[in-house]
Amino acid sequence: MSAESTAIQQAAAEFIRDRHLLGAFLDGLLRDVHVAEDVLQEVWLRLSAEVEQGTHIENQPAWCRGVARNLIRQHWEKQQTARVVAGSEALAAFMERVEQFVRHEGAIRAFVRALQPSLTDAYDVRRQRELHSRTNRALVIGQPRRPRLRRAHPRASAASIAGVEGSGGVEQMRPQS
Numbered sequence: 001m002s003a004e005s006t007a008i009q010q011a012a013a014e015f016i017r018d019r020h021l022l023g024a025f026l027d028g029l030l031r032d033v034h035v036a037e038d039v040l041q042e043v044w045l046r047l048s049a050e051v052e053q054g055t056h057i058e059n060q061p062a063w064c065r066g067v068a069r070n071l072i073r074q075h076w077e078k079q080q081t082a083r084v085v086a087g088s089e090a091l092a093a094f095m096e097r098v099e100q101f102v103r104h105e106g107a108i109r110a111f112v113r114a115l116q117p118s119l120t121d122a123y124d125v126r127r128q129r130e131l132h133s134r135t136n137r138a139l140v141i142g143q144p145r146r147p148r149l150r151r152a153h154p155r156a157s158a159a160s161i162a163g164v165e166g167s168g169g170v171e172q173m174r175p176q177s
C-alpha cells in the first residue's frame with residue numbers, strides 16, 4: 001500500500017470516529033438535517049482532497065469544524081442572497097402592477113364613475129331605511145308587516161302582560177292599528 005492510501009484510510013477512520021460530533025455541531029447550527037448532511041459530505045470531500053494532495057492535518061476534528069463553519073457561512077450568504085432576490089422580484093412585480101394601474105388609471109376612473117349611480121342608489125335605500133319606521137319600510141319594500149314575536153317573562157302571567165294573547169313561551173303581540 002502506498003503512503004497516500006494509508007493517509008486517506010487514517011483520515012477516513014478518524015472522520016468516521018468523529019462524524020457524530022461534527023454532525024451534532026452542524027445540526028445545532030443549521031437546524032436542518034438535510035443541509036447538515038450536505039455540509040458533512042462536503043467536509044469529507046474537502047478533507048479527502050487535502051489528504052490526497054499530501055497535506056498533513058494535525059488536528060483533524062478542529063480542521064473539519066473550521067471547514068464546516070465556512071460552508072455554513074456560505075450557505076447562509078446564499079440564503080440571504082436568495083431572500084434579497086426574491087424580495088426584489090416581488091418588488092418588481094408590485095411596481096409592474098403600479099405601472100399597469102397608472103397606465104389604466106383613466107379607464108379605472110371611468111369605471112368607478114359608472115358605478116357611482118348604483119352605489120348612490122344603495123346609499124339612498126339605506127338612508128330610507130333609517131328614516132322610515134318598520135311599518136313604512138315594509139310598505140316601501142312591498143312586503144306585509146309581520147308582527148313582532150315577544151318572549152314573555154317566565155314569572156309573568158299571560159293576564160299581566162297587556163296586549164298578549166296565549167300563555168307561556170313565545171307569544172305574539174296584537175297588531176296595533
